[in-house]
Amino acid sequence: MLFVTRWFYRNIAGLEVEPGGLTCAVCGLPMAEGKPQDKVFRKTFNDHDKLACPDEPNVCPACEWYFDNQQLRFSHWYVTPDEARVLAREDIVPLILELLKTPPVSDFYLLLSRTKKKHVALRGRLNAAGCLSLRINFEEYLVDVDHQVLGLFSNVITLRQYHGWDEIEADAYLPYAILRWPSFGDFERTREAVRPWLNTPQYELARYLYSPKLREDGLL
Numbered sequence: 001m002l003f004v005t006r007w008f009y010r011n012i013a014g015l016e017v018e019p020g021g022l023t024c025a026v027c028g029l030p031m032a033e034g035k036p037q038d039k040v041f042r043k044t045f046n047d048h049d050k051l052a053c054p055d056e057p058n059v060c061p062a063c064e065w066y067f068d069n070q071q072l073r074f075s076h077w078y079v080t081p082d083e084a085r086v087l088a089r090e091d092i093v094p095l096i097l098e099l100l101k102t103p104p105v106s107d108f109y110l111l112l113s114r115t116k117k118k119h120v121a122l123r124g125r126l127n128a129a130g131c132l133s134l135r136i137n138f139e140e141y142l143v144d145v146d147h148q149v150l151g152l153f154s155n156v157i158t159l160r161q162y163h164g165w166d167e168i169e170a171d172a173y174l175p176y177a178i179l180r181w182p183s184f185g186d187f188e189r190t191r192e193a194v195r196p197w198l199n200t201p202q203y204e205l206a207r208y209l210y211s212p213k214l215r216e217d218g219l220l
């Protein structure tokens, strides 16, 4: 079940879905009445495999509203039953740090839209209240983030002080750039720590959220 569209509907539109005996094709939650799928989806919609109950014929008013508000998918979101907050990219790492330090008392979604083309909310996976690790919907990926992944973020920032993305991703470093490190041991340790993460969603997220300011601000 996908609560995120219901929570958008409540927190942005200020409306609730009337419960009833029908089931929404998109969110899988109960509703009194809905609209047929073909009246809600555009012809270009191709995320049917992300629907909670694709065989149900109707869509609830909250999910219909979501599809009428396409701009929602152009933002990053932190969404709870009581809040739908737009996040700037630079807000995301501080929020991750906060959520890992103090697990939230309410369920929530963290949705990061990289290309702004996909309905990231439909891929949403709920973080249960009190959960010690964090599940982020990052475009088509579902990324579990814990302190180990924060270590990856930090090591990526360190590598980027001396090397380009192409060097990091090919795991092939230019000798003259290696010489700029304080010691070869530091370079080797950082490289070895990042290497197993290359080509993973966690690495993609680290690259997306990369900013030297995180280091300057003492966050990572």
Ligand SMILES: [Zn+2]
Pocket (backbone or CB within 6 Å): 005, 024, 025, 026, 027, 028, 029, 059, 060, 061, 062, 063, 064
């Ligand atoms: Zn729905």
